[in-house]
Amino acid sequence: ILNVEQSPQSLHVQEGDSTNFTCSFPSSNFYALHWYRWETAKSPEALFVMTLNGDEKKKGRISATLNTKEGYSYLYIKGSQPEDSATYLCAFPVTGTASKLTFGTGTRLQVTL
């Protein structure tokens, strides 16, 4: 089993703060790196699938970067809002099976007014 690690485990910020968290993954045989957002009582939702070293993707106030050589990805949220409160998961395909993902334990973000 490949190890995907996320930090911090949880984060508490105030509305308007910008924040970021990290996903670390094995850098050998890289194929893709996924980010998901999981709000309480909802289904996890795909945010980004990142495939190229140096890639940067953006969706509204959320963006992600990828460094495949050193094995990490950052997720940034600019001007956090209460609706950004969720658990953010990253996932990495198991070697040899591109679609079969190993998930990290997530970063739980709480945004308060």
Place this chain on the structure above:
Amino acid sequence: DGGITQSPKYLFRKEGQNVTLSCEQNLNHDAMYWYRQDPGQGLRLIYYSQIVNDFQKGDIAEGYSVSREKKESFPLTVTSAQKNPTAFYLCASSTLWDRDNYGYTFGSGTRLTVV
């Protein structure tokens, strides 16, 4: 609208019983997956299927069984051999052939409790 439907949302099982969790998708996705979530742990893969009539064990397949008779459906049976079945179960699907767009679509989950 296309999506994944899991049922039931809550399920209670008596010791020694088998129960089946339903997962249906209308996204025309080739691949389907079952994950389990326990408190403080990441999602763990139980079984996955990339094509009809074929499926593979994931990391924690013991005590579970699946079938994939139709592309749209991937039911999971939790058997009496599963020693600790109380958990939250998530079904997902994805396309296989587009590396930039094969993010998973998830169902809303089934919470199984042994009583």
